[in-house]
Amino acid sequence: MVETSKIQRISDLDTVVDCDFHLVERQSDILPYIEEPFNKMLSRSTGDDYGYLSNLYPTPGFLTPVTTGKVQSETVRSPEDVRRGMEMLETDRSVLTPTQNLYLACVHHDELAGALAGAYNEYLLDTFIEPNEGLYGAVVVPPQKPQRGAEEIEKHGDEDGIIAAFVPSGGVHPPLGNSQYEPIYEAAESKGLPVMMHNAAGTMMKNFPQQFHGLDRYLSTHVPAHAMQHMVNLSSMITQGIPVKYPELNFIIQEAGIGWIPYFMRRFDAEYSGKREDAPMLNQQPSDYIRDQFYFTSQPLEGADDPAYIEHTLRLFDGGNNLMFSSDYPHLDFDHSDELLKMLRGKFSDEEIENIYGQTALSVYDF
Amino acid sequence: MSDTTTDKKRYFVASTAELESNDRVIAEIQGREIAVFDVDGEYYAVANYCVHQGGPACEGLLSGTVTVNEEMELSYDQEGEVVACPWHGWEFDVKTGEHLASSEYVLPTYDVVVDDCKVYVEL
Ligand code: FES
Numbered sequence: 305m306v307e308t309s310k311i312q313r314i315s316d317l318d319t320v321v322d323c324d325f326h327l328v329e330r331q332s333d334i335l336p337y338i339e340e341p342f343n344k345m346l347s348r349s350t351g352d353d354y355g356y357l358s359n360l361y362p363t364p365g366f367l368t369p370v371t372t373g374k375v376q377s378e379t380v381r382s383p384e385d386v387r388r389g390m391e392m393l394e395t396d397r398s399v400l401t402p403t404q405n406l407y408l409a410c411v412h413h414d415e416l417a418g419a420l421a422g423a424y425n426e427y428l429l430d431t432f433i434e435p436n437e438g439l440y441g442a443v444v445v446p447p448q449k450p451q452r453g454a455e456e457i458e459k460h461g462d463e464d465g466i467i468a469a470f471v472p473s474g475g476v477h478p479p480l481g482n483s484q485y486e487p488i489y490e491a492a493e494s495k496g497l498p499v500m501m502h503n504a505a506g507t508m509m510k511n512f513p514q515q516f517h518g519l520d521r522y523l524s525t526h527v528p529a530h531a532m533q534h535m536v537n538l539s540s541m542i543t544q545g546i547p548v549k550y551p552e553l554n555f556i557i558q559e560a561g562i563g564w565i566p567y568f569m570r571r572f573d574a575e576y577s578g579k580r581e582d583a584p585m586l587n588q589q590p591s592d593y594i595r596d597q598f599y600f601t602s603q604p605l606e607g608a609d610d611p612a613y614i615e616h617t618l619r620l621f622d623g624g625n626n627l628m629f630s631s632d633y634p635h636l637d638f639d640h641s642d643e644l645l646k647m648l649r650g651k652f653s654d655e656e657i658e659n660i661y662g663q664t665a666l667s668v669y670d671f
Numbered sequence: 672m673s674d675t676t677t678d679k680k681r682y683f684v685a686s687t688a689e690l691e692s693n694d695r696v697i698a699e700i701q702g703r704e705i706a707v708f709d710v711d712g713e714y715y716a717v718a719n720y721c722v723h724q725g726g727p728a729c730e731g732l733l734s735g736t737v738t739v740n741e742e743m744e745l746s747y748d749q750e751g752e753v754v755a756c757p758w759h760g761w762e763f764d765v766k767t768g769e770h771l772a773s774s775e776y777v778l779p780t781y782d783v784v785v786d787d788c789k790v791y792v793e794l
Contacts, residue, residue: 373732374755374762637759640724 309649311657314394314641318658321665322641323601324502324558324630325389325398328380329405329427331360337423337430342416360416361407364506366522370636378634383432386439389633393641396662397438399500399669400428401470401558403635406504409447409475418452421445425460433465440671442470442500445488447480454491461495467669468556470500474507474533481540489550497670498554498599501537505529511536530560535568538598542572545585547593554668558601559632563613566620569594595622599668601630602660603639605647614647624656628665681784681791690714690790694733694751698792705781705792708733708765710752715765716781716792717754722770726758728778729765736762736771 445453569591706729735750
């Protein structure tokens with residue numbers, strides 16, 4: 305129990321960094337930036353009279369509360385939209401992340417995926433990035449084309465306001481420990497950028513197609529999707545020694561809640577004891593790499609009606625140093641800024657709370 | 672405790688005609704935003720502050736909800752009696768303020784009086 309907490313509300317915090325503020329870019333917003341030959345291929349004015357063949361990003365066809373109108377999400381397609389959201393959330397800096405491009409790894413044409421990533425990055429820089437106003441972003445890399453991803457990082461990594469690389473990690477195949485992804489890690493490490501990993505529930509349709517079809521509802525898909533895809537990628541990355549090969553590289557794992565983190569660390573250590581030969585590159589416990597090089601964003605915070613659960617869980621993975629606040633605004637399960645703070649007050653020190661809400665992000669991202 | 676009207680005050684919200692054409696009216700009363708819903712001529716007053724994360728719960732879609740009948744087939748029920756908070760879609764029964772997924776969460780409700788085609792909330 306911490307006795308004296310000066311931090312009562314969001315405005316008492318020194319700096320609030322929101323590690324996951326989504327643009328809701330449309331395909332039509334980024335196509336004007338696409339390179340040849342896709343620009344020519346896509347510049348026709350007629351062609352798709354079916355109404356869906358023009359979608360370059362596969363969609364899962366979910367029936368969601370947004371579809372039915374029960375959730376009325378805000379749009380974020382201009383810097384003004386970002387400012388409005390930041391005002392509501394009382395944040396100082398936003399790390400802008402995509403929405404449509406969360407599905408990039410599902411795009412059914414590898415060269416096109418590379419071109420779409422390139423177009424998104426140009427669109428991001430051209431339309432949104434404004435460090436003076438707290439608008440920062442991450443270079444999106446196409447998992448299908450790791451070399452192209454590395455080139456995107458090389459090209460934009462030094463620009464003002466680009467503070468991370470972003471891997472749309474849902475739907476990647478093979479998982480992210482495979483050596484084919486090393487150009488991405490190498491480029492990010494050399495530019496001093498952390499690698500953000502973010503799934504979308506619907507991307508399960510690609511790497512877990514049987515489960516996706518079997519689940520047959522948005523709810524039953526969304527509950528396991530984020531954490532299970534992260535567990536698969538982390539399992540692959542740590543077993544293949546990615547953190548050992550890139551010791552200066554940090555990873556930011558997003559949008560899967562918190563309870564699975566201490567579980568995963570302990571399970572990994574327990575398994576490693578008897579199966580070390582599968583991971584001969586490691587020279588510490590698997591959980592040590594997670595503690596040193598992996599950071600986690602807070603939303604969607606499960607158990608917010610159970611303060612003891614939150615306190616206990618955060619303590620079990622050193623959340624005071626490894627957890628970073630994120631809102632996920634304007635998606636349908638976004639967290640308002642004070643949701644987590646209510647749980648931390650009186651239980652965590654002011655320093656830990658400042659870390660979670662901004663200080664850790666200020667050191668992990670390349671601000 | 673049935674006769675507490677003596678220490679309660681009435682606050683005008685809208686005329687019955689206005690409510691009939693709008694299905695709900697949100698008024699600010701004593702610093703609280705309170706929505707009054709018209710469900711087939713019956714009036715229900717509910718706080719416009721979501722018990723989840725403080726969203727404007729009563730400003731969202733007013734509709735029915737999916738349920739199952741006795742044969743466990745999907746059906747649609749409570750048309751016009753369910754408001755969904757626009758932030759995360761929590762559904763509330765406007766007659767009771769209860770959250771449909773868990774009755775532990777309830778939006779505060781208030782008494783409504785109709786007098787001479789005028790609708791009042793009592794606080
Ligand atoms: S604030 Fe109302 S549903 Fe979340």
